Amino acid sequence: MKCLVLALSVALVCGTQAIFVPRTIPEDLDVQKVAGTWYSMAMAASSIALLNTERAPLRVFVKELRPTPEKNLEIVLNRWEDGSCAERKILAEKTEVPAEFKINYLGENKLHVLDTDYENYVFLCMENAATPGQGLACQYLARTLTVDEGVMEKFNTALKLLPVHIWLRFTPTQAKERCLV
Numbered sequence: 001m002k003c004l005v006l007a008l009s010v011a012l013v014c015g016t017q018a019i020f021v022p023r024t025i026p027e028d029l030d031v032q033k034v035a036g037t038w039y040s041m042a043m044a045a046s047s048i049a050l051l052n053t054e055r056a057p058l059r060v061f062v063k064e065l066r067p068t069p070e071k072n073l074e075i076v077l078n079r080w081e082d083g084s085c086a087e088r089k090i091l092a093e094k095t096e097v098p099a100e101f102k103i104n105y106l107g108e109n110k111l112h113v114l115d116t117d118y119e120n121y122v123f124l125c126m127e128n129a130a131t132p133g134q135g136l137a138c139q140y141l142a143r144t145l146t147v148d149e150g151v152m153e154k155f156n157t158a159l160k161l162l163p164v165h166i167w168l169r170f171t172p173t174q175a176k177e178r179c180l181v
């Protein structure tokens with residue numbers, strides 16, 4: 001009987017584990033400083049199906065981040081839909097947790113800002129709130145089309161702590177073309 005209780009306890013603890021998304025930014029993310037044009041330089045996901053084709057659900061290319069007066073973020077992105085590149089806008093609502101937002105894209109999800117220096121790069125991860133650990137996609141966004149190998153390595157290091165199974169890296173030309181890669 002003791003073994004059964006122990007086995008059930010371990011199963012419950014393991015079954016309810018969420019993904020820990022590490023952050024290295026200050027406690028107060030300044031959304032005004034992340035405003036502007038961005039280019040998706042790399043993407044990674046916990047499942048190949050999230051990124052493997054141009055129509056994959058999380059194969060989106062962030063184009064711009066726009067802060068709102070309420071310290072939320074409007075995310076302007078491009079994705080392949082119905083045979084063409086379509087622009088979409090998503091509202092990321094600030095939560096109590098620093099650098100975490102709630103978004104309603106493919107259901108209710110969380111958007112984490114892992115790291116940023118505000119001037120050159122930002123690392124974002126979207127986590128499926130309904131099934132933590134089942135759907136995680138991250139992006140390295142850059143202000144310019146210049147690939148910074150140091151930042152790429154930093155992104156790669158951050159991903160080592162996450163359950164990532166597919167990784168896409170874009171050339172400057174591909175990053176500029178957004179949907180066409």
